[in-house]
Amino acid sequence: MTNEINAQWRLAATPKGGLPVAEDFRWTTEELPEPGQKQMLTETLYLSLDPYQWGRRRSGVELPGEVCHGRTVSRVVKSRIPDFSEGDIVFNTNGWQQYGLSGEGVGIFGYMHPRKLDPALAPVSTAIGVLGMLGLTAYSGLIVQCQPKPGETVVVSAASGGVGQVAVQLARLAGCRVVGIAGAQHKVDYLESLGVDCVVSHLDPQLPEKLSAACPDGCDVYFENVGGPVFDAVLPLLNKNARITLCGVISQYGNTDGQDPRAVWQSTGQAVFQRQQVTVHDLFVGNFVDQYQDIFLQEMAGYIRSGQVKYKEDLRLGLECAPQAFYDMLTGDNFGKTLLAVGDYSVR
Numbered sequence: 001m002t003n004e005i006n007a008q009w010r011l012a013a014t015p016k017g018g019l020p021v022a023e024d025f026r027w028t029t030e031e032l033p034e035p036g037q038k039q040m041l042t043e044t045l046y047l048s049l050d051p052y053q054w055g056r057r058r059s060g061v062e063l064p065g066e067v068c069h070g071r072t073v074s075r076v077v078k079s080r081i082p083d084f085s086e087g088d089i090v091f092n093t094n095g096w097q098q099y100g101l102s103g104e105g106v107g108i109f110g111y112m113h114p115r116k117l118d119p120a121l122a123p124v125s126t127a128i129g130v131l132g133m134l135g136l137t138a139y140s141g142l143i144v145q146c147q148p149k150p151g152e153t154v155v156v157s158a159a160s161g162g163v164g165q166v167a168v169q170l171a172r173l174a175g176c177r178v179v180g181i182a183g184a185q186h187k188v189d190y191l192e193s194l195g196v197d198c199v200v201s202h203l204d205p206q207l208p209e210k211l212s213a214a215c216p217d218g219c220d221v222y223f224e225n226v227g228g229p230v231f232d233a234v235l236p237l238l239n240k241n242a243r244i245t246l247c248g249v250i251s252q253y254g255n256t257d258g259q260d261p262r263a264v265w266q267s268t269g270q271a272v273f274q275r276q277q278v279t280v281h282d283l284f285v286g287n288f289v290d291q292y293q294d295i296f297l298q299e300m301a302g303y304i305r306s307g308q309v310k311y312k313e314d315l316r317l318g319l320e321c322a323p324q325a326f327y328d329m330l331t332g333d334n335f336g337k338t339l340l341a342v343g344d345y346s347v348r
């Protein structure tokens with residue numbers, strides 16, 4: 001064991017503002033807990049920073065004083081669970097802390113059950129990215145819900161991010177013409193390097209015209225990550241019988257008007273949806289774990305091994321920078337899937 005003290009970020013108070021500020025979080029330390037019967041102590045190696053974490057904090061689901069929730073890749077330090085041994089690398093939900101307990105009596109976060117990882121399959125950090133919930137989100141929304149056909153035009157927003165970069169590549173593999181929407185130029189360049197057919201920046205004041213030009217045959221499938229003005233630009237391009245997966249509306253996560261952003265999104269699109277007979281699939285990745293996670297992991301591991309799917313991680317160093325990295329991810333100052341290397345990352 002390298003450290004007898006457990007450092008943590010706790011939620012200081014239910015956030016008042018639209019976007020995170022330093023005062024929302026409190027740095028604490030405590031002694032390492034001892035694993036009880038059928039429990040294990042694990043050391044966090046990688047921590048995932050995701051938009052949904054902000055929703056939990058703002059809505060009061062995560063309570064002031066609690067260790068901030070987060071999905072993690074961890075190393076087993078001490079185990080009293082027969083299936084896990086010291087040194088095993090696992091996926092679990094230690095949250096924003098250096099060490100955590102898993103096992104009997106420790107709450108499981110929704111569908112995120114601890115599982116052992118095989119470092120030979122892929123770098124273990126991918127278990128909170130392309131080979132984890134994010135990849136499964138892209139797969140469920142695009143492949144399972146929207147069922148893209150060869151030759152169709154697929155538009156993906158936040159296309160260089162954790163979910164988006166997987167969605168664009170799956171759409172390419174399905175034989176579609178893929179149009180990506182991203183912010184800064186380096187993200188546009190990255191998407192072009194992945195083989196995305198056309199990339200448009202939402203920072204361009206001519207987004208509607210540029211997007212229209214990028215979709216000469218309209219849009220058959222829209223993978224929605226963003227909402228707001230990006231959605232406004234996509235709406236007029238939707239073809240008859242288009243399909244949308246409503247994955248997220250991140251441009252609205254800092255709103256303070258008290259309205260449900262998904263409901264606003266639905267009512268904004270309603271007239272076009274009716275006229276064009278658009279099918280909107282609401283996406284919650286947790287609903288796809290039981291049926292699709294194993295199939296997905298097998299398929300995606302193959303794509304990564306063969307180089308057919310590439311992935312970009314925005315790896316930040318040190319638990320200390322979690323609040324800043326979290327803010328950066330929510331506001332687009334990230335590049336790829338945002339995660340933190342926690343603890344002694346020099347020996348990884």
Ligand SMILES: NC(=O)c1ccc[n+]([C@@H]2O[C@H](COP(=O)([O-])OP(=O)(O)OC[C@H]3O[C@@H](n4cnc5c(N)ncnc54)[C@H](OP(=O)(O)O)[C@@H]3O)[C@@H](O)[C@H]2O)c1
Nearest residue numbers: 051161162163182183225247248249250251283284285332
């Ligand atoms: N339904 C589900 O079960 C589920 C599961 C996981 C994730 N999600 C959703 O998937 C989406 C992507 O999540 P992620 O974890 O992969 O994050 P991410 O895409 O890696 O990071 C967020 C990205 O959102 C974009 N963004 C932020 N503010 C924006 C704005 N005002 N206008 C346009 N783009 C903006 C930024 O990209 P640019 O710099 O390119 O603008 C930023 O990089 C989110 O909406 C999230 O809520 C849903």
